[in-house]
Structure formats: structure tokens, C-alpha cells
Amino acid sequence: MIDTLPRTPLRRDTTGLTAQRDPRIVHIGLGAFHRAHQAWYTQHANDNWGIIAFTGRSPHAATQLTQQDGIYTLVTRSAQGDTHEIIDTITAAHDGNDLTTLTAHIAAATTAIITLTITEAGYHCIMGTTPPTLNLNDPHIDTDITTLRTLIGDGHTALTTHERRTLTLTTVPARIVLGLAARRDADAWPLAIMSCDNLPHNGAVTRAAITTIAHHVDPTLAQWITDHVSFVDSSIDRITPRTTDTDKRTVAHDTGYLDHTPVITEPFSSWVISGDFPAGRPAWENAGAQFVTDINPYERRKLWLLNGAHSLMAYAGQLRGHTTVSDAMLDPEVTTWINEFWDEAARHLTEPDLDIPAYRVALTQRFTNPRIAHPLAHIAHDGSLKLAARAVPVYQAEHAAGRSGTASLRLLAAWCDHLVIQHRNVIPIHDPNADALTHIITAHANTPRELATTQALITVLDPDLAANTTALTAIHTMRGSF
Numbered sequence: 001m002i003d004t005l006p007r008t009p010l011r012r013d014t015t016g017l018t019a020q021r022d023p024r025i026v027h028i029g030l031g032a033f034h035r036a037h038q039a040w041y042t043q044h045a046n047d048n049w050g051i052i053a054f055t056g057r058s059p060h061a062a063t064q065l066t067q068q069d070g071i072y073t074l075v076t077r078s079a080q081g082d083t084h085e086i087i088d089t090i091t092a093a094h095d096g097n098d099l100t101t102l103t104a105h106i107a108a109a110t111t112a113i114i115t116l117t118i119t120e121a122g123y124h125c126i127m128g129t130t131p132p133t134l135n136l137n138d139p140h141i142d143t144d145i146t147t148l149r150t151l152i153g154d155g156h157t158a159l160t161t162h163e164r165r166t167l168t169l170t171t172v173p174a175r176i177v178l179g180l181a182a183r184r185d186a187d188a189w190p191l192a193i194m195s196c197d198n199l200p201h202n203g204a205v206t207r208a209a210i211t212t213i214a215h216h217v218d219p220t221l222a223q224w225i226t227d228h229v230s231f232v233d234s235s236i237d238r239i240t241p242r243t244t245d246t247d248k249r250t251v252a253h254d255t256g257y258l259d260h261t262p263v264i265t266e267p268f269s270s271w272v273i274s275g276d277f278p279a280g281r282p283a284w285e286n287a288g289a290q291f292v293t294d295i296n297p298y299e300r301r302k303l304w305l306l307n308g309a310h311s312l313m314a315y316a317g318q319l320r321g322h323t324t325v326s327d328a329m330l331d332p333e334v335t336t337w338i339n340e341f342w343d344e345a346a347r348h349l350t351e352p353d354l355d356i357p358a359y360r361v362a363l364t365q366r367f368t369n370p371r372i373a374h375p376l377a378h379i380a381h382d383g384s385l386k387l388a389a390r391a392v393p394v395y396q397a398e399h400a401a402g403r404s405g406t407a408s409l410r411l412l413a414a415w416c417d418h419l420v421i422q423h424r425n426v427i428p429i430h431d432p433n434a435d436a437l438t439h440i441i442t443a444h445a446n447t448p449r450e451l452a453t454t455q456a457l458i459t460v461l462d463p464d465l466a467a468n469t470t471a472l473t474a475i476h477t478m479r480g481s482f
């Protein structure tokens with residue numbers, strides 16, 4: 001339908017953009033969130049840094065963006081209306097499977113920072129362990145370590161260029177290890193790697209994933225990484241639902257440009273960063289980024305209050321027939337559960353700078369923006385990882401303080417019910433632990449509401465929690481109450 005609109009193609013020459021940028025950031029995970037967040041901050045840092053972006057899961061994103069010279073429209077959508085801005089910080093977009101190009105850019109002396117938006121699952125770490133641990137039982141990691149050994153490790157053989165080119169690595173941490181090996185060989189400067197994913201201690205998780213793989217391939221490389229790479233923590237925030245075809249038509253209509261890949265986002269945005277950038281960084285503070293020494297309180301506030309409420313709506317809200325965040329917010333039962341969950345979380349977010357009352361008011365406004373159609377089905381993905389960061393720590397803090405943590409456990413009860421209903425409706429479970437979860441539901445097909453089913457599902461999320469009889473009984477009792 002968009003093709004019926006006679007519009008000027010969105011290209012650098014048609015928009016008159018002439019900015020020359022220094023592409024000193026390599027980004028992996030070219031999705032809408034990166035383009036609404038880090039690319040926007042880099043543009044508003046006003047110091048001409050550019051980004052070479054690689055796709056995470058959908059190579060198509062690179063093709064689309066390349067056809068538009070890397071530029072796109074960012075639509076900031078408030079309850080009152082839309083504003084449009086052309087973002088031009090992405091100087092090149094590549095398929096993340098193109099290991100030759102990725103390796104060359106990671107090794108380039110000009111590269112100062114690698115940023116990541118690869119989702120919680122992309123790190124292949126076991127959630128909730130301190131320190132974070134790479135899941136070495138993950139078959140993708142196992143295969144990638146074997147492949148890397150043929151490329152850079154002790155088992156290195158003289159592969160032909162063709163042989164090297166045909167090898168694949170499916171995990172992002174392994175791809176980065178390959179790039180860092182080339183950087184070491186090129187004697188390039190230290191650099192920073194910064195995760196922009198919703199994980200607690202995301203810098204430490206990234207470090208664990210990358211250095212553990214390197215260690216299993218070539219311990220001297222692991223040491224080089226320890227000495228030369230700074231793993232930066234960041235807490236990121238900007239609600240950015242997927243762009244729909246209707247959005248594309250509206251953008252073409254409103255701007256006069258035919259943009260095949262615009263991004264729709266909310267007015268609010270936040271980026272809290274902690275760590276060193278040994279080869280420099282854009283002045284992101286010019287765009288409002290906050291640099292702090294202790295990121296933990298900010299990280300917890302975001303993960304528990306925003307993401308926790310999102311997950312609650314994704315499970316309980318969908319069970320009650322809602323499809324978007326703003327729909328679910330119109331349901332008083334759902335908002336009561338959110339507020340109860342926020343009360344529990346807020347008891348453990350006591351640093352005065354966090355200003356929890358104002359944060360809660362702002363969140364309510366953001367969630368109720370009726371013009372942002374944020375689908376709950378998408379937020380519901382990867383629950384076994386997300387809830388480990390969003391609900392379990394709040395329960396643990398409540399439990400340690402001698403309280404029941406009922407509101408946090410309700411989230412887990414809603415997740416169990418959601419999984420059973422998905423399976424019943426023949427909707428595949430989207431989760432890195434989907435096989436285990438599906439197996440449990442199938443094995444308990446005649447007794448989906450038995451305590452044993454609840455226990456088996458919660459074991460996938462957190463075995464210690466599943467062994468806590470009081471918590472398990474509370475979760476089980478709340479099942480079926482949505």
C-alpha cells in the first residue's frame with residue numbers, strides 16, 4: 001500500500017544531508033531500539049561520531065537501511081502528536097553473519113567502542129548467578145567454541161581464506177571473540193564494550209560471556225581481553241514498539257519521504273552509564289546521558305519498576321484479554337497488581353536520587369500513552385530470563401526482610417498460566433528455554449494446574465525458588481486468578 005504513495009525516496013542526496021561522521025562505534029543488534037536510543041544520543045552528542053551497525057537476528061534490517069544510505073525517520077510519538085527527525089549516525093549497516101566485515105571493523109584501530117543490543121538471550125549466560133556465568137551447556141556456545149578453536153586457538157590450522165569465510169558463528173559473544181583476536185593481532189588500542197540490554201550487571205555479564213569463550217579457545221587471548229577491554233555497564237530506557245505498516249504510511253504522509261524503515265518511539269528516554277572508555281566516546285551527556293560511579297540503584301529501578309510492570313502486564317494482562325500496554329493500564333485489577341508490585345520493589349529502592357514517587361508517576365504516564373501501541377505478546381517473550389531479573393530479586397529482597405513478596409510471586413503465577421494457555425492455543429513458546437517449558441507442559445497435559453506442574457515450570461526459572469515451599473505454594477495458589 002505504501003508503494004501507492006508517490007513520495008521522494010529517503011536518501012542522503014534527497015534530504016541534503018552532508019554531515020561527515022567518524023564511524024568509531026561498532027554496534028551489534030540493529031533493531032528499532034538501537035535506532036531510537038543509542039543512535040539518537042550519538043546524533044545529539046553533536047561531535048560527529050558515527051556507527052557501523054551489524055544486524056543481530058534479521059539481516060533484512062541492514063538491506064533496508066543500506067538502501068536509504070543508513071538514514072531513517074525517528075518518530076517521537078507523544079499523547080498529543082508526532083514529531084519527526086532524520087537520524088544519520090549509522091554510516092554503514094551490515095549483516096551480522098558477515099564475519100569478515102565484522103572482524104575487520106572490530107580490529108580497526110579507529111574503532112573505540114562496541115555497543116550491543118542483542119537481548120537477554122544473546123549473552124547465553126545463566127541468569128541470576130553472582131558473578132555471572134556463561135552457560136557452557138548451551139549447544140550454540142559449544143559449537144562456536146569448537147569453531148573458534150579452528151580459527152584462533154591451539155588447534156589452529158592453516159585454513160584457506162575460503163574455508164575461513166564459510167565458517168559460521170551463531171552467537172554474538174563468539175563473533176566478538178573472533179574480532180578481538182584480530183584486534184590483538186593488529187596491535188590495536190584498548191576499547192570499550194558496552195551492553196545496552198535489560199540485564200542486571202550487563203557489563204559483567206558481557207565480560208563473563210566473552211572472556212569465558214576466549215578462555216576456552218586461547219587463554220592468552222582471554223588475558224589480552226582482560227588487559228585491553230573495558231566492559232561498561234549501562235541502563236537504557238526508551239519504549240520502542242515495532243513499526244507497523246500503518247506507521248510507515250503515516251510517516252510517508254507526514255514527511256513527504258518514502259521511508260521503508262522508520263522507527264516509532266516515546267518522548268521519554270534515559271541512559272545511565274558507568275565505566276571507562278579507554279579510546280574515547282561521544283559526549284553523550286550533551287544529549288542527557290548520565291555518567292555515574294554506581295549504576296546498581298538505577299539499574300534496579302528500571303528493571304524492577306518499568307520492566308517488572310511490563311512483564312506483569314504481558315502475562316496477567318494477556319490472560320485478561322488485553323493486547324497492548326495502554327489497554328492493560330485501563331484495567332483497574334491490573335493497575336492494582338502493578339502498584340502492589342511497585343510497593344514491594346520501592347521498599348528496596350531507597351537511594352534519595354532515585355525519586356521513586358516521581359518515577360512511578362512518570363511510568364504511569366508513559367504506559368498510558370494511547371498513541372504508543374506496545375504489544376504485550378512481544379514483551380512476553382523470553383520470560384524465563386526476564387523474570388529472573390525483574391521479579392525474583394524483588395521477591396528475594398522481600399523474603400530477606402521477612403515479608404511474603406506476594407506481589408512479586410503473582411508475576412510468576414501469571415507467567416505459569418500464560419505458558420499453559422499459549423501451549424493450549426498452539427502458540428509456540430518464545431523463550432531460550434522453550435524446549436524444557438514445552439516438555440513440562442506436555443508431560444503434565446492432564447494436570448496443568450497441579451503443584452508439580454507449577455514447581456517444574458518455576459524450576460526452569462530458578463531452582464532455588466522452586467525449592468522454597470512457602471513461595472511455591474503462594475505462586476501456585478495465585479494461579480488461575482487472572
Ligand code: CS2
Nearest residue numbers: 236237238239307310378379
Ligand atoms: C520490554 C522492554 O520487551 C520488553 O521486555 O519490557 O523492551 C522495554 O520496553 C524497554 O526496556 C523500555 O526501555
